[in-house]
Amino acid sequence: MNQIEGSDQLGLVREQLTLPYIKRATENRSSESGDWDYVTADTKTETHCFHTYPAMMIPQVARRLISMFGRCGMTLLDPFCGSGTTLVEAHMANLNAWGIDINPLALLIARAKTTLLDTTRLQHHALCLLDGFEQDCQRIRKDPEFAPIPNFFNMDYWFKPSVSRQLSALHQRIFAIQDPAICKFFRVPFSETVREASYTRNSEFKLFRIPEDKLEQHNPDVGVMFFSKIARNLRGMTQLTQQAKGSAWVKILPEDARHQTSVPSNSIDLVVTSPPYGDSRTTVAYGQFSRLSLQWLGLSWEDIRNIDSRLLGGRRVVTLEAAAQTPTLRKILNQVATEDEKRALDVANFYYDFTQCLNELCRVCKLDAKACFVVGNRTVKRIPIPTDRILIEIAERCGFEYVDRFYRNIPNKRMPHKNSPSNIPGDLGKTITQEHIVVLKKIGEGLKVDVN
Ligand SMILES: C[S@@+](CC[C@H](N)C(=O)[O-])C[C@H]1O[C@@H](n2cnc3c(N)ncnc32)[C@H](O)[C@@H]1O
Known part of the structure; x- marks a missing residue:
């Protein structure tokens, strides 16, 4: 069930957004290691957790080279x-x-x-976004035209209309944030959500659509995706501010x-x-x-x-x-x-x-x-x-x-x-x-x- 149909998973994500960040006992920033493989290393600490990108360098390699030279x-x-x-x-x-x-x-x-960025301010904005998004979803349920779907090349090929409406609602709320740095912070999980909620096969960097017979069952919960990423990124930002x-x-x-x-x-x-x-x-x-x-x-x-x-x-x-x-x-x-x-x-x-x-x-x-x-x-x-x-x-x-x-x-x-x-x-x-x-x-x- 997705957010437009009404799911209660977003309530759980709201709890995650309000939890204070607790430093994990296993956190280890050491880049020391015999080899350069870092097979078991956590590569998603600090803001490294923000967004996947093709052929990323692993932080341990960058850290080790910086400490050497x-x-x-x-x-x-x-x-x-x-x-x-x-x-x-x-x-x-x-x-x-x-x-x-x-x-x-x-x-x-x-x-x-x-x-x-100050994580308390970010948390406040995240909760405002969440309240706004929940209201938007209620309105969309009554009037699907409430969140107009943008008209760009191949939109229907890559996105289900219900997904596009939720993305459109989020987009409007994010771009209404006045502070450019805060707006930028929220555009990153939005970008990741766009990709994950689309018909793209997420295991590939190239754009390949999931098979025709799977399109019908593809009902991602856009709100849960987006706000869970925000909760994760808030933790990453807290770690970064502690380290830098x-x-x-x-x-x-x-x-x-x-x-x-x-x-x-x-x-x-x-x-x-x-x-x-x-x-x-x-x-x-x-x-x-x-x-x-x-x-x-x-x-x-x-x-x-x-x-x-x-x-x-x-x-x-x-x-x-x-x-x-x-x-x-x-x-x-x-x-x-x-x-x-x-x-x-x-x-x-x-x-x-x-x-x-x-x-x-x-x-x-x-x-x-x-x-x-x-x-x-x-x-x-x-x-x-x-x-x-x-x-x-x-x-x-x-x-x-x-x-x-x-x-x-x-x-x-x-x-x-x-x-x-x-x-x-x-x-x-x-x-x-x-x-x-x-x-x-x-x-x-x-x-x-x-x-x-
Ligand atoms: C292997 S990726 C770098 C990944 C990065 N180390 C990370 O951890 O995310 C190579 C990057 O080179 C960029 N690139 C390719 N040609 C470029 C050019 N002429 N000028 C600047 N950047 C370029 C690509 O856009 C891509 O982001």
């Missing part, structure tokens, strides 16, 4: 900040932090996760890491980042993952549609020759091109874009700054692509030197690479099961690579 008062940059895992960890370690990302959903989540006691700042930029950014030259002491594994079309579909949320949050269809093409490797703009700037990359591009010239161009364009990012990183880093990259080696046309090696070779041309490298097994990640390269059922391509953590150091201006 950072010091209180330093300035960190994550040029592919995604949902802001590194920024939250930097903030708690009292480092100033810049984050950059193109995806508006990533920016919203990262900003909400790093904006400290310093005066460090976080600045998050809606910019493109390939071009000159607003980060000042020679200002960064430490980079900790996990770049995309490859182009969004064939690896992680950031645009598709974000689409329904961004439609409900009011972005134009034109902006949403273009997200993937603006990410690394999103456009074919260079030739194989122009991109093949290092020995390993040259060899790999030749191998892929013998199988499939177009796929080789995708790979080439991804690394060409990556080179531009490394040039920009060299501009903003101080001399001796450490730059830590968490990368995965994917396969294309069954050919393993050693991104770790390619990264080191490109970085050496851009003014960095290799320092160290660590490996981590990915315990249980939703990866998109289990495709069938041969289109034979059951013949699955290799999934990325290991990540490489490559540590570099800026040693000079390096060769300026010929990129625009």
